[in-house]
Amino acid sequence: MNPVNNKPLPLVIVGLSFGRHILTTLNEPEVAKRFKLAGVCDLRKNVADEEAAKYNVRAYYSLDEVLRDDSVAVVGLYTQPVGRAGLVREIIRAGKDVMTTKPFELDYPATAEVLREAQRLNRVVHLNSPGPQPTPEIQQIQDWIKTHDLGRLVGIKAEVWSSYFDQADGSWMDDPRLCPGGVMMRLGIYLINDIIQLAGAVDQAQLVTSRVRTGRPTPDNAMLTLAFTSGTLASVYASFCIDDGDWYSNGLALHFERGSIYRNIGVADLSPKMGNSSIALVMADTSKPFDEHISRVVERQVIRDEASGQYQWEEFYQAVVNRVTISDEYVWRIMEGVRILNCMQEPGVIHKMTAV
Ligand SMILES: NC(=O)c1ccc[n+]([C@@H]2O[C@H](COP(=O)([O-])OP(=O)(O)OC[C@H]3O[C@@H](n4cnc5c(N)ncnc54)[C@H](O)[C@@H]3O)[C@@H](O)[C@H]2O)c1
Structure with a gap:
């Protein structure tokens, strides 16, 4: 799944309520050189179809469908906070990396478990707030x-x-x-x-x-x-x-x-x-x-x-291509916010x- 020749990584955005605003930011040149929108996903088929048509990409109707697609390297996860840890777990177990959004979760033990699992599996899990690096x-x-x-x-x-x-x-x-x-x-x-x-x-x-x-x-x-x-x-x-x-x-x-x-x-x-x-x-x-x-x-x-709250897309890209394990310090900051x-x-x- 790692990129070859510095090509933008194929990315699918899951959750198209707030997530549809992220679709427009992917066109910014600094982001577009790193990530290519490969598809959009929502449980609401009509919403997925509408956004897919707008961006001329594939519509997926479930996260499972995205995870079964080997051509997808990274997932942008924009679902509601409760239950996010479970979805992140599915994504990293499928061998993909995740950019997601605030707040990470409300379930503290589930947050701790999934972030530790990401460290063990060496999968990248970043979000906008807290971001991996100080703004x-x-x-x-x-x-x-x-x-x-x-x-x-x-x-x-x-x-x-x-x-x-x-x-x-x-x-x-x-x-x-x-x-x-x-x-x-x-x-x-x-x-x-x-x-x-x-x-x-x-x-x-x-x-x-x-x-x-x-x-x-x-x-x-x-x-x-x-x-x-x-x-x-x-x-x-x-x-x-x-x-x-x-x-x-x-x-x-x-x-x-x-x-x-x-x-x-x-x-x-x-x-x-x-x-x-x-x-x-x-x-x-x-x-x-x-x-x-x-x-x-x-x-x-x-x-x-x-x-x-800015999305550190470049940081995320570098972590994905260089397989940078999320740090204990970052995991701690995410967990302290959930606490x-x-x-x-x-x-x-x-x-x-x-x-x-
Ligand atoms: N500036 C920002 O970064 C910013 C701003 C606003 C909201 N947010 C965050 O965005 C997240 C989403 O908020 P929202 O208001 O869009 O939530 P929402 O519940 O309105 O929308 C979530 C969307 O995800 C879809 N969805 C849920 N589970 C799914 C699954 N398993 N597979 C595919 N699709 C699924 C739903 O059908 C829905 O369309 C929240 O965490 C919120 O805090 C971030």
């Missing part, structure tokens, strides 16, 4: 942490919103067992995964929620507080109820003992364009007397790349996490 602006933030004397990370404030008027339609997004925390699971998860990367293991979690205006029974307004074993405290706010044009900014304020880093906090000048990341490091000028410690921007950058999602099954309850 460019998180890499820059990690560099600033290394090169400036910031001290420990003590506090994090993270926030993301959009403006939806969804109505209940019987999908997984309506069911609190399949979509715990509602907006926190759907939007907040990107920030949760960013934070895990920076703050490490979680010790305690509590979610509070409300429903303001959407028609789904799951929360459309939510706040999660997290205490990390390192002593870092974090709050994550996620909402579908804010229509200010600053959607999906994934704002992040990281407070260290001797400085703060901000990503996409504030308005226009800090978030110049949706998808870009604007980051700034602020430190006090300690060369001056205390009453003149006016904080100042020490570093500032705009990174022209989508931040949280936090599990706490969201019971809003209002303070979850003391057991060390893992």
Whole structure:
């Protein structure tokens, strides 16, 4: 199944609800040189047929059918989160590699088992959030942490919103067992995964929620507080109820003992364009007397790349062709996100996490 002569790898997208948006991104030149859409798959035959006709590719009506096709090297899996581990297991056992989407699963033991099996079988399993590598602006933030004397990370404030008027339609997004925390699971998860990367293991979690205006029974307004074993405290706010044009900014304020880093906090000048990341490091000028410690921007950058949740197609391609086993660190980050999602099954309850 390995590629010869650097040819794009044949890829089938399974799950064509959100997955149909992925089909358009496969045309981007950087992605198209690595992956060639070989087919589309959905249990809903009419949807599969429609997309297949649009892209002039084969329609598959079940995952089994895709897995029996030896010409397919990789699967893009865009089904609902619950049950994903089982589908990933079928894919890797069929000798194919997988790109999938957030959140990985809700079932923690099943997540652990399938990722360990992927490591044993040396099959690649990547997703967009958490991604296998830090996104460019998180890499820059990690560099600033290394090169400036910031001290420990003590506090994090993270926030993301959009403006939806969804109505209940019987999908997984309506069911609190399949979509715990509602907006926190759907939007907040990107920030949760960013934070895990920076703050490490979680010790305690509590979610509070409300429903303001959407028609789904799951929360459309939510706040999660997290205490990390390192002593870092974090709050994550996620909402579908804010229509200010600053959607999906994934704002992040990281407070260290001797400085703060901000990503996409504030308005226009800090978030110049949706998808870009604007980051700034602020430190006090300690060369001056205390009453003149006016904080100042020490570093500032705009990174022209989508931040949280970008699909790292090149990384995925390189891992597939070079048979790069998914790392223990990546497996741990995926699992830690699933562990936090599990706490969201019971809003209002303070979850003391057991060390893992
Ligand atoms: N930016 C992003 O990356 C982003 C944005 C939105 C949603 N998502 C994620 O995408 C995933 C899918 O969300 P959705 O809203 O499209 O879900 P959905 O339930 O609306 O759609 C899933 C589709 O998969 C099909 N399907 C399910 N099981 C299948 C199987 N075994 N074989 C073939 N087809 C199957 C269903 O028929 C359905 O069409 C979720 O994990 C969601 O969080 C990601």
